[in-house]
Amino acid sequence: MKYLFIAEKPSLMRDVQACYKNHKNEVTERVGEIDFTALSGHVCTNFMPTDYEEWKDKSWKAILYPMIPNPWQIKPIADKRKQDTIAEIRRRAADYDGIIVGTDSDVEGYGIYWLLEQYLELNEKPALRFIEHSLTDAEILKSLLSMTDYHKNPTHVHFVQSFLIRSRADWLFGMNASRMLTNKRGTLIKAGRVKSPTIKLVYDNSMAIDNFANRKYFVLEAEYETAPQGEAGETQTFKAVLQGEDGDVQFENPKLFAEFSMEGTVEEVEKKKSSSHAPKLFDLAAIQAEAGSKYKFKPDHTLELVQSLYEKHKVISYPRTQCRYVSSEKAKEFPAIMENIAVFEDLGKIAAGIDKGTFAKILKDKAVVNDTEVSKESHDALLPTLKRPDLSRMTKEEQIICKMIYMRLLAQFLPKLEEEKATIKIRHAEADSEDIDAENEMGGIFKASGKVVTEPGWSILYKKAGGHALPPLKKGDRITAKSMKPVEKETSPPKRLTQATLINAMRNIATQIEDKELKKSLADSQGIGTPATRASIIKDIIESGYVEEKKNALYITDKGKNYIEAVKDFDIAYPVFAANMDNSIKKVQRGEADYEQVMAEVMQKLREMCEQIGQDPKEVEAELAPFEPVQTDIHCVKCGGVIEEQKKHYECLGCGAKIYKNISGTEVDMELLRNLEAGEQSGYRNFTTRAGKPFRAALKLDENGELTMVFFEESVKCPKCGKKATLNQWGVFCGIKKCGHKVFRSFCGHDFSYPEMKQLLDGKAVAANFRSKAGKNFRAEVHLNTEGEYTFDFQEEEKP
Numbered sequence: 066m067k068y069l070f071i072a073e074k075p076s077l078m079r080d081v082q083a084c085y086k087n088h089k090n091e092v093t094e095r096v097g098e099i100d101f102t103a104l105s106g107h108v109c110t111n112f113m114p115t116d117y118e119e120w121k122d123k124s125w126k127a128i129l130y131p132m133i134p135n136p137w138q139i140k141p142i143a144d145k146r147k148q149d150t151i152a153e154i155r156r157r158a159a160d161y162d163g164i165i166v167g168t169d170s171d172v173e174g175y176g177i178y179w180l181l182e183q184y185l186e187l188n189e190k191p192a193l194r195f196i197e198h199s200l201t202d203a204e205i206l207k208s209l210l211s212m213t214d215y216h217k218n219p220t221h222v223h224f225v226q227s228f229l230i231r232s233r234a235d236w237l238f239g240m241n242a243s244r245m246l247t248n249k250r251g252t253l254i255k256a257g258r259v260k261s262p263t264i265k266l267v268y269d270n271s272m273a274i275d276n277f278a279n280r281k282y283f284v285l286e287a288e289y290e291t292a293p294q295g296e297a298g299e300t301q302t303f304k305a306v307l308q309g310e311d312g313d314v315q316f317e318n319p320k321l322f323a324e325f326s327m328e329g330t331v332e333e334v335e336k337k338k339s340s341s342h343a344p345k346l347f348d349l350a351a352i353q354a355e356a357g358s359k360y361k362f363k364p365d366h367t368l369e370l371v372q373s374l375y376e377k378h379k380v381i382s383y384p385r386t387q388c389r390y391v392s393s394e395k396a397k398e399f400p401a402i403m404e405n406i407a408v409f410e411d412l413g414k415i416a417a418g419i420d421k422g423t424f425a426k427i428l429k430d431k432a433v434v435n436d437t438e439v440s441k442e443s444h445d446a447l448l449p450t451l452k453r454p455d456l457s458r459m460t461k462e463e464q465i466i467c468k469m470i471y472m473r474l475l476a477q478f479l480p481k482l483e484e485e486k487a488t489i490k491i492r493h494a495e496a497d498s499e500d501i502d503a504e505n506e507m508g509g510i511f512k513a514s515g516k517v518v519t520e521p522g523w524s525i526l527y528k529k530a531g532g533h534a535l536p537p538l539k540k541g542d543r544i545t546a547k548s549m550k551p552v553e554k555e556t557s558p559p560k561r562l563t564q565a566t567l568i569n570a571m572r573n574i575a576t577q578i579e580d581k582e583l584k585k586s587l588a589d590s591q592g593i594g595t596p597a598t599r600a601s602i603i604k605d606i607i608e609s610g611y612v613e614e615k616k617n618a619l620y621i622t623d624k625g626k627n628y629i630e631a632v633k634d635f636d637i638a639y640p641v642f643a644a645n646m647d648n649s650i651k652k653v654q655r656g657e658a659d660y661e662q663v664m665a666e667v668m669q670k671l672r673e674m675c676e677q678i679g680q681d682p683k684e685v686e687a688e689l690a691p692f693e694p695v696q697t698d699i700h701c702v703k704c705g706g707v708i709e710e711q712k713k714h715y716e717c718l719g720c721g722a723k724i725y726k727n728i729s730g731t732e733v734d735m736e737l738l739r740n741l742e743a744g745e746q747s748g749y750r751n752f753t754t755r756a757g758k759p760f761r762a763a764l765k766l767d768e769n770g771e772l773t774m775v776f777f778e779e780s781v782k783c784p785k786c787g788k789k790a791t792l793n794q795w796g797v798f799c800g801i802k803k804c805g806h807k808v809f810r811s812f813c814g815h816d817f818s819y820p821e822m823k824q825l826l827d828g829k830a831v832a833a834n835f836r837s838k839a840g841k842n843f844r845a846e847v848h849l850n851t852e853g854e855y856t857f858d859f860q861e862e863e864k865p
Contacts, residue, residue, distance in 0.1 A: 066097030068193065069161040071104065071154065073168035073177060076376050077197065078103040081167060084205040092209055096193075099165065102154060108147040109180035111236055112138040114244075124713070125244045131675045132241055133668070137233065139184045155185050163191035166215050170196045170443045171385050172654065173597045175221070176228035194221050196443065198395075199382045199450040200375060219656060224443065227654035231595075234258055234646060234667045238674065242637050245678045251730065252753060254631050255609075259594045261632055262640040263602055264621075266570055266577070267612050268629045270562045271621040275842045277558035283319040283551040287329075287493070287511045290547045291536040301536045302547075305491055305511035314509075319551035324496035325509055327549065331542040332510065333490040340483050342432050343476035343523040345389040346446035349596040350572035352469060357565020360465060361617055364568045364600035370466045371447070378463070380454045381447060381470055385596045388442035390435040393428060395445050400424050403478070405453040406471050415525070419478050433477045441655045448474060476523040483520035487535045489513045491544060561618040564603055571599050574644040591651055593643040623814065635677045636670075646670065697735065702742045703770030710735075722770045729753055733764075741766050749777050760794050761819060777819070781826055784808060785853030792822060797853075806853050813837070813855075825849050830858055 072078035082101050085092055092099065114120045114132055141148045158164070164187060168174035182188060192215035198204050215221050235258050242256035285307040290300050307314045307322070316322060345351070352371065356362040362370070371384040400421075407413035428434050439445055449471055456464055494508040516532035518524070538544065562570065570577060572592040594602055606612045611625035621629075632638040649666065652658035692712035699708040699715075706719020714725045715738055724741070726733050729752035737747060746765040752774075754760065761777040776794050783790035783799040785806040790799040796809040808825075810817045814836030821831045830846040837843060846858040 066162045067160075068097055068099050068163050068165045069154075069157060070099050070101045070165040070167050070195070071178065071181075072101065073104055073106065073174055074376075075103040075105070077167060077200070080200045080376075080379075081195070081205055081209070084202050084209065087202060088206050088209075092206075095210055096212065097162070100157075100161070102150070102157070104150055104168070104177065104181070105147065107177050107180070108142055108151055109139050109184045110142050111180075111232065112140055114240055116140065126248050128244070130241050130245055130680055131237065131671050132244075133237065133671075139180055141184065151181070151185070154181070158185065158187060158190065161190075163193065164215075165193045165195050165212065167195045167197075169385065169597075170194075170224075170383070171597060172224055172228050172231065172595060175224040176232055178215075179225050179228060188216075192216055194218065197383055198444065200379045201450050201452050203451065220443070223654050223656045226660040227650050230650050230653060230660070230664055230667060231647075233664075234650070237667070237671050238637055241671065241675060242632075242635070242678065245675065245680065246631055246635075248680075249678060250631050254628065256632055256637055258637065258646070259598070259643050260602055260606065261628075261638050262593060262643045263567070263571060264606050264611050264625055265629060265633075265638050266567060266640060267562055267606070267619050268621045268625060270559060270619070274558045274561060277556075279558070280556045282315040282317055282554055282556075283322070284313045284315060284554055285322045285325075285509075285511075285549065286552045287325075287491070287546040287549045289491075289513075289544055291538070291544070301534075303513050303515070303533075303535055305489070305513035308490075308510045308512045315554075316551075319553075322551055323509065325493040325549060326496055327493075327546045329491040329493040329511070329544050329546060331489060331538050331540055331544060332492045334487070334538060334540055335489075336485055336487045338483065338485050338519070340481040342481055343479065344473065345432065346391065346448070346477070347470060347473050348386050348389050348446060349384055350387070350568055350592075350599070351389065352447060352466070353600070354565045354569040354572075355469065356466065357563055357568070360462075362462070363564050365604055366462075367466065368600050370463055374459075374463055374467055374470075378454065378459060378467075379452050380450055380467060382450060383444045384447060386442065386444040386447055387591050387596055388439055388444055389446045390438040391433060391445045391448065392436050392439040393434050395448070396428055396434045398451060399427065399474075399478075401451055402449050402474070405449065405451075406475060408454050408456055409468050409471060412468070412471060412475055412526075415479070416475055423478050427477060430477070472526050476526055479526070480520055480522035482518070482522040482524045482529070484516055484518050484532070486516045487514070489515075489535055489538055493546070493549075561620075563617050563619060564600075564614070567603055567619060568599050571602075574640050578641055578644075591647065593640060593647055635674060637674055642670075697738075699735075699739050699742050701770060702744060702766050708738070708742065717770075720770070724772050728764065728772070737764070741772070746775060762794075783853065784826060784849045785851075792819075792826070797822065797826065808849065808853060808855070812847070814842075 070078070070081060072081065078101050085099055085101075112134065115122075116138070117134060120128055120132060141151050164182075166178045168177045182192075193212040194215040195212055196208055198208065213221070238258040239256060239260075242261075243254060246254040246256055286304055287307075288302065288304050290302050293300055314322075347355075349368070349371070353362075353364040353367045356367045356370075357364065368384070371381065374381045375384045403416055403419070406416045447470055449467075454467055456467075459467065489512070491511045491513070492508050493511060513535055515535035517534045518529075518531045521529070521531075560566070571594050574592040603612075606625075607614055607619075609624075610622055611628055613620050613622050629638065636642040646667065649658060649663045653660050653663050695710045696718075697708045697710055697715075700706065701708060701717040701719055701722060703722055704717065704720040706717045708715050709718055713727075714723045715733075716723050724733060724738065731750050731752050733741075740747065741764060744766070747763050749761050749763050752760050752762055762774040763777070765773060765775055767773050779792045781790050781792045781797060782788065783801065783804060783806055784797065786799060786801060786804040788799065788801045788804065790797050790806075794810070796807060796811075799806040810822060812835075815833045817825065817831065817833070821833070824831050825848065828848070830848040832844065832846045834842060834844050835847075847855050848858060850856045
């Protein structure tokens with residue numbers, strides 16, 4: 066047999082090719098001869114709606130939704146290098162008995178080959194699936210000698226089915242929702258099955274912070290000092306807080322607390338021991354979250370680093386994994402893997418103390434070695450390989466990520482973290498009572514909490530705080546408070562999302578859901594999006610202006626708010642919608658759900674979404690209604706030809722020049738057309754960008770008969786020097802070189818309108834909504850001071 070190995074990337078091709086040359090006789094004997102070629106990621110894609118005859122050349126309003134391709138069609142991506150690659154594979158394929166599929170062994174990788182196979186009609190050609198676990202020579206050889214039938218092996222079939230549902234659902238919901246919402250809102254809305262709920266996560270977080278009502282309150286705190294214990298003992302100070310039925314007693318006014326006797330009696334002492342396993346091994350989402358939290362690495366940058374450690378240095382396993390467990394077969398390599406940990410001196414010293422018997426014990430630890438969990442995915446957790454890291458060849462950031470992976474593995478071999486938590490409850494009689502007997506139910510209970518680490522175990526790697534101990538008191542002991550006073554506390558807003566914590570929120574979407582039954586059903590969900598797409602989705606919503614990042618924190622923008630306003634009434638906006646669907650898709654991948662049934666559910670949800678958004682049949686009818694062109698008495702300014710009115714535009718019968726009837730939301734009627742063709746400039750009108758932002762401009766035809774916009778300008782006085790300045794769509798600009806003062810229309814998150822700018826230039830104040838540098842929304846009046854700068858007019862209590 067002779068095979069063509071199709072790698073997803075040239076780097077993988079070179080690594081596998083080198084291994085093949087090193088072991089050619091063995092591979093040829095057991096598999097066959099192999100030649101190699103490489104793609105560069107996706108080379109084919111699904112048709113766009115405009116590629117289908119059914120929707121080609123139709124306006125978005127002239128389509129009856131939902132659009133459902135039947136059959137689905139595939140085309141090459143519009144890139145010459147990719148098209149050349151496809152042409153080469155088409156030319157060479159006939160010379161081989163079969164194909165070896167060497168794309169990444171995640172869902173996306175399966176899809177890359179499937180699309181190519183369908184486009185080139187290679188379905189009937191035998192195919193083997195190469196699964197890369199790491200790129201060391203030994204692992205590549207092992208993978209080459211254990212390849213299975215791409216078309217028949219259930220695992221491969223399920224991964225392909227999972228790709229088909231995911232990619233088609235993304236197309237169906239994205240294309241249909243975007244067009245329908247754009248029709249409904251009049252501005253471009255790019256909806257997405259995963260994109261929309263991701264923006265919603267940031268929106269909800271930002272709104273929760275912006276609308277957070279800060280509350281100050283008081284608790285009554287007693288401080289105690291115990292007598293020295295033993296000859297070398299020291300006094301021990303601890304604090305306790307007055308308790309009510311629901312925890313700490315809180316008052317807005319500190320004077321409302323009752324007064325209590327300083328003498329108290331210990332009413333209850335409770336101690337609980339707990340142990341905790343080391344944190345799970347990393348998958349991609351987990352290491353992106355931790356690297357973001359500890360080192361401020363962006364998720365896409367962390368992905369680049371782990372990809373480099375995998376491809377370039379070959380010291381870690383496949384990075385785009387969603388699994389946090391190891392197979393029993395892989396676990397047999399632990400002793401050899403751990404020998405390399407000495408490259409990190411501090412970790413090596415700790416690892417040297419591990420008993421050899423620990424390796425046998427860990428094989429029985431289901432929190433680490435779990436074949437059932439690994440079988441649900443195509444890869445183990447993120448692990449070091451058997452190749453010893455050469456730190457001198459790595460960047461500082463690569464060393465950090467590599468050490469994180471080794472440290473997390475080392476943690477699994479260390480003892481559990483053992484802690485003892487203690488609470489002491491002390492009763493104090495009210496000040497006017499002399500009875501402080503422990504049995505007396507009057508008075509107040511003050512509670513103190515403490516915690517001590519009895520066995521640090523794995524936590525020595527992470528410098529976990531040790532807690533504080535309470536004194537060895539027992540029930541019935543009498544104790545005197547050193548002081549008792551109200552202490553002011555303050556409620557805290559939710560923490561603002563970062564890119565790293567947003568990745569975590571997408572991955573662990575079940576934690577965002579309050580409904581207990583739904584939470585339980587999604588407990589095994591891998592969240593929304595995939596390891597391959599989450600970082601790029603976050604990057605896209607930032608670059609598209611829906612979300613902005615300031616000092617590592619994420620804020621919803623006005624554009625993002627408008628977006629959520631447009632989609633908030635529809636299921637597609639909510640994370641639970643995407644999570645439910647992704648959970649079903651994940652079950653297909655694992656062979657736990659039927660492909661046809663899940664695909665039918667996707668179609669049902671699509672129709673429900675389209676019904677939610679709604680479509681006016683009369684509007685569609687009007688769009689589809691025939692229009693008889695009418696010749697006007699207006700002549701083309703360019704060639705003198707007669708202008709003909711058509712359904713959507715005016716067109717010259719001589720030179721074919723066109724002027725559309727709707728320009729950025731403003732209608733061009735016959736009167737305006739007549740003036741334009743006569744060489745006149747229109748008055749200034751209000752327009753709207755595709756993003757929904759208003760602007761003012763005039764229309765005129767240039768010397769080539771092309772319609773152009775003349776942006777608004779008006780002569781005004783400079784608010785600083787008083788001389789000639791220009792007011793336009795961007796702000797006020799002084800024309801005097803010596804002054805050169807500028808006042809931009811956009812200030813603290815607010816875009817001033819033309820009337821508002823005029824009001825400011827007239828020396829009057831304008832009231833509007835603004836956003837502080839910290840991201841907090843507030844309302845205030847603003848005016849231009851004598852230096853021509855924006856100045857807020859606050860009432861004292863209104864300051865942000």
